[in-house]
Amino acid sequence: MEVVSNISLKAYNTFGIESTARHFVEVSSVEELQELLRLQEWKNTPKLILGGGSNLLFTAQYDGLIIKMNIRGIELVEENDEFIWVKVGAGENWHEFVMHCIEQGWGGVENLSLIPGTVGAAPMQNIGAYGVEIKDVFASLEAVKIDTVQRQTFSGEECQFGYRESVFKTIYKGQYIIASVTFRLSKHPEINTSYGAIEEVLTERLGEVGVKSASIREVSDAVIHIRQSKLPDPQEIGNAGSFFKNPVVPREQFETLQQQFDKVPGYPVSKNEVKVPAGWLIEQAGWKGKRFGNVGVHDRQALVLVNLGGAQGEEVKKLAYDIQQSVEEKFGILIQPEVNII
Numbered sequence: 001m002e003v004v005s006n007i008s009l010k011a012y013n014t015f016g017i018e019s020t021a022r023h024f025v026e027v028s029s030v031e032e033l034q035e036l037l038r039l040q041e042w043k044n045t046p047k048l049i050l051g052g053g054s055n056l057l058f059t060a061q062y063d064g065l066i067i068k069m070n071i072r073g074i075e076l077v078e079e080n081d082e083f084i085w086v087k088v089g090a091g092e093n094w095h096e097f098v099m100h101c102i103e104q105g106w107g108g109v110e111n112l113s114l115i116p117g118t119v120g121a122a123p124m125q126n127i128g129a130y131g132v133e134i135k136d137v138f139a140s141l142e143a144v145k146i147d148t149v150q151r152q153t154f155s156g157e158e159c160q161f162g163y164r165e166s167v168f169k170t171i172y173k174g175q176y177i178i179a180s181v182t183f184r185l186s187k188h189p190e191i192n193t194s195y196g197a198i199e200e201v202l203t204e205r206l207g208e209v210g211v212k213s214a215s216i217r218e219v220s221d222a223v224i225h226i227r228q229s230k231l232p233d234p235q236e237i238g239n240a241g242s243f244f245k246n247p248v249v250p251r252e253q254f255e256t257l258q259q260q261f262d263k264v265p266g267y268p269v270s271k272n273e274v275k276v277p278a279g280w281l282i283e284q285a286g287w288k289g290k291r292f293g294n295v296g297v298h299d300r301q302a303l304v305l306v307n308l309g310g311a312q313g314e315e316v317k318k319l320a321y322d323i324q325q326s327v328e329e330k331f332g333i334l335i336q337p338e339v340n341i342i
């Protein structure tokens with residue numbers, strides 16, 4: 001474990017933004033992490049935990065210690081006739097883990113194929129796509145409390161998962177470092193094709209009857225196809241996936257919007273609340289495909305902001321702010337970033 005100083009963060013964030021870290025260290029085991037946290041030298045230094053860097057935007061040099069999580073390993077911890085429990089190191093790449101599950105025939109994460117980032121970051125914001133969220137396959141996680149350096153296990157209930165939310169983003173923000181996550185996966189997978197786009201792709205590929213008996217690999221392939229057709233590959237165009245969260249509005253507000261904009265899409269999330277796709281709001285406000293210097297709004301999914309090359313974090317932040325303002329003016333809805341702005 002070696003702490004290095006003044007290193008470039010360009011390769012460590014999928015936006016591809018040039019920034020520097022005052023101090024940077026990689027940890028490869030939970031013991032190593034605890035050893036680092038016990039060092040008096042770093043006790044009062046601000047810390048940033050880095051996974052795949054796929055959900056953050058650097059707007060300035062980071063004047064603290066960046067801890068890059070490199071804890072690896074996929075370990076089978078329990079099984080019965082129906083399920084298998086696997087404990088996965090926080091530093092494992094999420095998509096590689098999903099591919100491993102598909103090869104082994106373990107079902108539950110196939111809809112979450114191709115999501116950038118690491119396993120340890122996934123529960124932080126309860127990652128989700130195409131009708132599935134990590135909470136659906138979550139068993140428990142192990143985290144280290146930064147101030148006491150104690151290990152602690154969290155059940156799903158204790159994580160208080162919500163839409164792109166958990167206690168690690170709210171009441172315990174900045175207090176814990178996730179070291180591993182245990183998933184409960186199915187040996188006899190039941191596929192979830194409730195999301196329209198998956199059903200469409202599978203029907204095209206397998207026919208209407210075939211959809212019902214699609215394998216987890218076929219579902220994963222369909223998800224990969226959909227994502228590749230809409231979302232820019234961060235290797236080619238810097239981005240952090242959805243920049244904003246989809247806003248949830250009271251039903252009455254949604255009904256008022258429907259009177260003004262008859263095509264406004266919405267998905268009820270409870271009796272009194274409706275989720276509105278931020279991508280639609282942004283597109284209607286005229287931003288889709290727009291470019292401003294080194295930054296822009298993706299032309300196939302307006303929820304994604306892109307670095308067209310050499311962008312500064314501040315430029316992306318300014319664009320996000322302008323979009324936020326214009327959406328609020330047009331629709332009276334304040335959309336909030338999903339990405340962590342540092």
Ligand code: EPU
Nearest residue numbers: 129130131241242244245246265277279280283301302303
């Ligand atoms: N839409 C538009 N214009 C756009 C984009 C979207 O009109 O430019 C409307 C359409 O009505 C479309 C609807 O929004 O039917 C939903 O779009 P999409 O299926 O692309 O999903 P999303 O709600 O925009 C969310 C997640 C994505 C996830 C997809 C699929 C959030 C913030 N984003 O996007 O997650 O892949 O659903 O489940 O919840 C991410 O978090 O980085 C991410 C990519």
